[in-house]
Amino acid sequence: MHPHQLQLARIFYSRISSLAFFKPGPHIARRARARRALGLGGARCECECASRGQGMERSMESTSQTPLPTRQLPPSSSNSNPTPTHWSSSPASSSSDILIQLIDPRSALREKSSRGVISRERKNLMDMAHERDASSEEEVMAGELRRGPWTVEEDLLLVNYVASHGEGRWNSLARSAGLKRTGKSCRLRWLNYLRPDLRRGNITPQEQLLILELHSRWGNRWSKIAQHLPGRTDNEIKNYWRTRVQKHAKQLKCDVNSQQFKDVMRYLWMPRLVERIQAAAAAGAPQPQTGTADTPLSSSWQHGADDGLYASPGDACWPAEYYSAAGDHQLLNNPAVPELSSTTAGSSSPSSDSGAGAQTWLAPVGEAEWFTTACDASSAAVAMHDTVLAGHQQQQQPCLLGETWTSSELPELGVADFEIGSFDVESIWSMDDNLWYTQTQGV
DNA sequence: AACATGTTCAACCGCCGCCCA
DNA sequence: GTGGGCGGCGGTTGAACATGT
Known part of the structure; x- marks a missing residue:
């Protein structure tokens, strides 16, 4: 197996095992029990998945990002609970499909959130007082740098690049990978979220x-x-x-x-x-x-x-x-x-x-x-x-x-x-x- | 159902130390 | 010696979500 494929596979299994709805916390279990008691379906963590999936759906709608190809869109309105990407009934047909599916919906969940706007506004004020950040902020405003939640596409870029080139030299990595992110942001995203050896779920x-x-x-x-x-x-x-x-x-x-x-x-x-x-x-x-x-x-x-x-x-x-x-x-x-x-x-x-x-x-x-x-x-x-x-x-x-x-x-x-x-x-x-x-x- | 409050956690920030030219 | 680049660290923020009223 090619090292890159091996890396993808590792990440795939890592993502599957690490997803929050795969390892629900106590509150999720309680809600699942309640739903079963009410005859609302027995899928474990269904509510969690749905809410996150819905959030992601909003996210994808709100941006120009390409919708996930294997996502099973809700049959009715956007308020319906879409099937989470990972639970899609359509098997992934390629490694890229798999990789896309394995990305946690939360990564793109808040794409349109006002947090980003607020953050940028706050950052604007800070930058007026801190000239040293002015250039980066200009880059942000010029669309050369992105902040806020990571999109699926960005995760893909980062994962693919790290898989083939390794970690480190984050600033140059960000440029080389075509990511409009700071090196710091890439490093943080990789270390805290995309790294394949991460463990998720509750603290034991x-x-x-x-x-x-x-x-x-x-x-x-x-x-x-x-x-x-x-x-x-x-x-x-x-x-x-x-x-x-x-x-x-x-x-x-x-x-x-x-x-x-x-x-x-x-x-x-x-x-x-x-x-x-x-x-x-x-x-x-x-x-x-x-x-x-x-x-x-x-x-x-x-x-x-x-x-x-x-x-x-x-x-x-x-x-x-x-x-x-x-x-x-x-x-x-x-x-x-x-x-x-x-x-x-x-x-x-x-x-x-x-x-x-x-x-x-x-x-x-x-x-x-x-x-x-x-x-x-x-x-x-x-x-x-x-x-x-x-x-x-x-x-x-x-x-x-x-x-x-x-x-x-x-x-x-x-x-x-x-x-x-x-x-x-x-x-x-x-x-x-x-x-x-x-x-x-x-x- | 609607609102208020509490919780979680991804992502950001500034600061610091190290390295190197 | 020094200044810039970079990575790492700890603190903070705020949207999304959960829970309570």
Whole structure:
């Protein structure tokens, strides 16, 4: 297979697996259930697809962009729900058709949105004060540079060009590819959206745990944190933090950077995550649906292995501080935990970002293992956590590095939350938690 | 049904550091 | 040494969408 074709295929599967309506969140599932209950059709995430498809339809109508060739236009009015591109009944007849179909409708969804207009107007005002941007703004006004949402055609141009020429040199890439975009914009679009090794869908509990832990150590070093969550972008993690974590801090009426909130995260939230992850595992959470084993999800992890960071879907990188940080860490009391050194040949590796004292640990290749703790043990919450671990250890053979799960116990990290049984990440922070925190902290 | 409010996330921005002529 | 180009980073924005009233 030609490398270009291989790239297209990878992107194709990546897009299919990454689409939001392919991995609906809890609210989507709720709406789907409601629709089924009302006899409105049972297609999973139908509403989501429809709304997005409709948005895209508006988008395509509003621009001079070529409509998607295989799109099944709604039979009646534009208010009808058009079949999403990906759900088209017409099989793609060529690689270009496939590629066109695989582009997420959201990319062109807001083409006519007033946001672009507002943004440009705002930018105009800014440029009057910042002469250095005047030239680029002139280019925008002259139609030489585009801003705002990317169109399908632009995505195609970028994907094709990167597939054949590689990344980097974004400014020249933008020119060479015929994109009327800045190099920055191209880079951002590729890294945050089109890159084939991206993972989409909800942030898994494991990832949440890791984000919380790493953020407690590094703060808003999103890119650094993202390096430890393969397939996740710094933008995604940043958005998660701002929309989820900060929301909880707001609910608790405390600053997200306050020690109080950090304590809540460490002693309540993270143990709760651990508990729920283990509960899901103990409940025999279903394995990923058939076919996922060979999807880009796996390939993305494998792709990560190409970078020397990750060896398998289970080989998440965990900071050495998990094990060696001062304090009464749970794992330090576990004789099965080795010191982070070369003594565990093949199982440890220094991080590329050792400058900040971060080190990563690579689990043995071949066996997906999950490290289950990410929080210090110095509170009742952690006592609960310990209890969970103790119960778990009775059932499991000791693993190489402390408490782990095997792949048979837990779905792959990449599995969207809705696939992990009844796991509901939205309710991780419960009313009980709020009450507990209010009582203990006097908030 | 209509409106208000909250949430999500793609895309933008300015700033900074690195590299190179 | 210096200035420009470039890429990367973190912060911010706002349209679309979801949910509540």
